[in-house]
Amino acid sequence: MAGMTTAPEQIIVDSILDAIANHKLRAGTKLGEHSLSEIFSCNRTQVRRALATLTGYQVVEHIPNRGAFVTTPSERDARDVFQARQAIELTICGNVVQFETLPDFPPLHENIGAESRAIAAGNRAETIRLSRKFHLILAELGGNSVLERYLEELTMRSSLILGLYGGDTESQCASDDHCRIVAALEARDGAAAQAEMRAHLQHIEAEVDFTGARKPTGALSSLLL
Amino acid sequence: MAGMTTAPEQIIVDSILDAIANHKLRAGTKLGEHSLSEIFSCNRTQVRRALATLTGYQVVEHIPNRGAFVTTPSERDARDVFQARQAIELTICGNVVQFETLPDFPPLHENIGAESRAIAAGNRAETIRLSRKFHLILAELGGNSVLERYLEELTMRSSLILGLYGGDTESQCASDDHCRIVAALEARDGAAAQAEMRAHLQHIEAEVDFTGARKPTGALSSLLL
DNA sequence: GCCACTAAAATTGTTTACAAATTGTGTTGC
DNA sequence: GCAACACAATTTGTAAACAATTTTAGTGGC
Numbered sequence: 001m002a003g004m005t006t007a008p009e010q011i012i013v014d015s016i017l018d019a020i021a022n023h024k025l026r027a028g029t030k031l032g033e034h035s036l037s038e039i040f041s042c043n044r045t046q047v048r049r050a051l052a053t054l055t056g057y058q059v060v061e062h063i064p065n066r067g068a069f070v071t072t073p074s075e076r077d078a079r080d081v082f083q084a085r086q087a088i089e090l091t092i093c094g095n096v097v098q099f100e101t102l103p104d105f106p107p108l109h110e111n112i113g114a115e116s117r118a119i120a121a122g123n124r125a126e127t128i129r130l131s132r133k134f135h136l137i138l139a140e141l142g143g144n145s146v147l148e149r150y151l152e153e154l155t156m157r158s159s160l161i162l163g164l165y166g167g168d169t170e171s172q173c174a175s176d177d178h179c180r181i182v183a184a185l186e187a188r189d190g191a192a193a194q195a196e197m198r199a200h201l202q203h204i205e206a207e208v209d210f211t212g213a214r215k216p217t218g219a220l221s222s223l224l225l
Numbered sequence: 226m227a228g229m230t231t232a233p234e235q236i237i238v239d240s241i242l243d244a245i246a247n248h249k250l251r252a253g254t255k256l257g258e259h260s261l262s263e264i265f266s267c268n269r270t271q272v273r274r275a276l277a278t279l280t281g282y283q284v285v286e287h288i289p290n291r292g293a294f295v296t297t298p299s300e301r302d303a304r305d306v307f308q309a310r311q312a313i314e315l316t317i318c319g320n321v322v323q324f325e326t327l328p329d330f331p332p333l334h335e336n337i338g339a340e341s342r343a344i345a346a347g348n349r350a351e352t353i354r355l356s357r358k359f360h361l362i363l364a365e366l367g368g369n370s371v372l373e374r375y376l377e378e379l380t381m382r383s384s385l386i387l388g389l390y391g392g393d394t395e396s397q398c399a400s401d402d403h404c405r406i407v408a409a410l411e412a413r414d415g416a417a418a419q420a421e422m423r424a425h426l427q428h429i430e431a432e433v434d435f436t437g438a439r440k441p442t443g444a445l446s447s448l449l450l
Numbered sequence: 451g452c453c454a455c456t457a458a459a460a461t462t463g464t465t466t467a468c469a470a471a472t473t474g475t476g477t478t479g480c
Numbered sequence: 481g482c483a484a485c486a487c488a489a490t491t492t493g494t495a496a497a498c499a500a501t502t503t504t505a506g507t508g509g510c
Contacts, residue, residue, distance in 0.1 A: 033462070043495065048462095052274075056281045065462060065501050076370070083316065084371040091312040145301070146309040150375060258492070270464065273492095290471050290492060456507080463500070470493070478485080 008042040012050035015040075017156060020059060020070065021132055022125040023163040027072040031060065057153050059160060071160060075210050078161045082205045085154050089135065089201065090194045092142035092151070093181070097190040103141045108182050111137055115175045131174050132159060138181075158204070165208045177203060233267040237275035240265075242381060245284060245295065246357055247350040248388040252297040256285065282378050284385060296385060300435050303386045307430045310379050314360065314426065315419045317367035317376070318406070322415040328366045333407050336362055340400045356399050357384060363406075383429070390433045402428060 019025035036047040051068045054060035061071045073081070096103060111134050118126040132155045139148040177200035184193035244250035261272040276293045279285035286296045298306070321328060336359050343351040357380045364373040402425035409418035 034460085044462095045494065045496095049277075052277060056278075066503095067462065080369045080371040083320075083369055084313075084375070087312045087316040087372070088309075091308065095308075144305045144308055146305040146379070147312070150309070154371070257490095259490085268465070269492095292472095292492065452510090454507105454509085457505085459502105459504070461500105461502075463498105465498075466496090468493105468495080471491085473488105473490070475488075476486090478483105480481105480483085 007046075008040055009046045009050040009053070012036060012040050012042075012047060013053050016050070016054060017057075017059070018129075020163070021156060021159040022128055023159070024125070025070055027070050027160055027164045029070045031068040031070065033067070057156060059153075059156055071157075073157065073161045073164065077157070078165070078205075078208055078210075081154055081157050081161065082201060085151070085158065086198060086201050088147050088151055088154070089138070089197050092139055092144070092147055093185065093193040093197050094190050095142040095144060096138065096185050097188045097193060099143070105141075105182060105186055107137050108134065108141075108178075112175060112178050112182065115178065119175060127174075128159065131178075132156075134178050161208060162204070165210055165212075167207050167209060173203065174200070232271075233265055234271045234275040234278070237261060237265050237267075237272060238278050241275070241279060242282075242284070243354075245388070246381060246384040247353055248384070249350070250295055252295050252385060252389045254295045256293040256295065258292070282381060284378075284381055296382075298382065298386045298389065302382070303390070303430075303433055303435075306379055306382050306386065307426060310376070310383065311423060311426050313372050313376055313379070314363075314422050317364055317369065317372055318410065318418040318422050319415050320367040320369060321363065321410050322413045322418060324368070330366075330407060330411060332362050333359065333366075333403075337400060337403050337407065340403065344400060352399075353384065356403075357381075359403050386433060387429070390435055390437075392432050392434060398428065399425070 016025065016031070031051060033044050033047050033051070036050075037044045040047070051060055051062070055062045055068070059071055061069050063069065111130055115127060115130040115134065118130055135151060135155055136148075139151045142148065177196065181193055181196045181200060184196050241250065241256070256276060258269050258272050258276070261275075262269045265272070276285055276287065280287045280293070284296055286294050288294065336355055340352060340355040340359065343355055360376060360380055361373075364376045367373065402421065406418055406421045406425060409421050
């Protein structure tokens with residue numbers, strides 16, 4: 001497994017997902033097959049598969065004979081996504097405190113530390129990435145593979161929503177929220193952890209504002225790292 | 226839209242999903258591309274796309290260079306699926322009772338009626354189909370598109386699990402459970418509805434038994450209607 | 451100047467042919 | 481008789497050519 005090169009379609013999916021999560025790729029952007037095959041220097045077939053995968057994630061919209069576009073979430077989508085997140089993440093919190101053997105919290109602490117540093121350094125992209133990662137680590141600790149997979153999709157869609165309708169003050173206080181959640185989890189206080197998680201998700205959703213004009217849709221070029 | 230023929234890949238997906246839901250197609254069955262393209266008299270490309278969609282539903286497992294197989298759920302999968310169902314369906318119950326304008330319950334009643342009749346007639350396949358349909362109607366009434374989509378997948382996987390590990394007395398009492406859930410919903414008693422739903426899901430999960438030998442894997446021929 | 455129509459270019463969708471891998475079978479050697 | 485090897489057949493994976501659709505550009509008329 002030395003020279004094991006990652007499959008090109010996986011690279012495409014990850015790159016686009018990363019670009020969306022970091023608000024480098026905005027809603028409505030067209031994802032042309034030829035463009036992508038050139039950018040990633042691969043076959044159009046592989047691009048096609050990658051786009052199908054992303055469509056499954058509800059992160060890409062596929063219009064017949066027109067092509068693939070980064071999904072533009074509706075107001076209803078936003079509401080539904082955050083409610084689903086609450087249902088799932090509260091359950092995850094309940095799971096984490098219920099294990100006989102304590103799960104290893106160090107990864108969570110490391111993540112929170114890195115998050116604080118990223119905020120202090122003003123590194124917005126890294127802050128967003130680490131904030132999402134926090135929820136995914138927690139989901140993994142929950143031990144339910146179904147909820148984990150769903151949350152992967154939902155955090156992605158959340159990023160997309162915040163990129164379109166979110167304010168600029170985004171997730172400055174997220175690090176504190178995360179801290180409180182972990183504290184309650186370590187104290188094995190499930191109810192408290194769920195309360196903190198609920199509050200945290202409400203903080204995030206509160207940043208969404210549909211009244212203002214949607215941010216303009218960007219071009220497909222900020223993809224390459 | 227007169228002679229509008231449904232896309233072949235949709236037909237394939239629906240047929241396989243239906244066959245799985247009705248336990249006509251069992252876990253472990255190989256889904257050969259050539260076989261399917263002959264059965265549905267279509268191109269291999271379309272079969273391929275259909276299988277990819279089913280893989281996304283976690284209902285088909287794709288092994289590189291080996292082909293596609295009906296997923297064999299593990300014990301952990303079963304646990305995770307039913308816990309996820311609980312988280313999602315309790316939230317749906319909460320949603321249904323919260324709308325100002327009462328949702329239209331007639332479809333639910335019709336479904337329950339048909340279910341009772343199917344049970345009385347000893348029509349096992351129809352019973353299973355209608356039982357699943359009940360949960361999907363309820364999900365639609367809940368008004369959350371995300372939860373609705375997830376439940377579509379989870380009910381499918383539940384069918385797969387019950388087909389492998391379930392007893393033969395399956396879902397005889399389901400109709401009564403459904404009745405009680407709707408009654409609580411109509412009374413706008415969210416807590417009661419959630420309690421009934423929780424009990425119902427526990428009844429279903431109780432039918433799962435991992436100790437016995439897994440039922441044998443069938444051949445790919447019981448597909449055609 | 452603006453709208454409608456037409457033709458060309460670009461993009462998506464589908465089919466076909468080809469390559470790679472796996473499975474099954476038959477043979478040989480012990 | 482059994483195991484290991486080699487070859488053939490089947491099956492999946494990939495790429496390239498072809499067809500259909502949409503978009504864009506250009507032209508003519510009002």
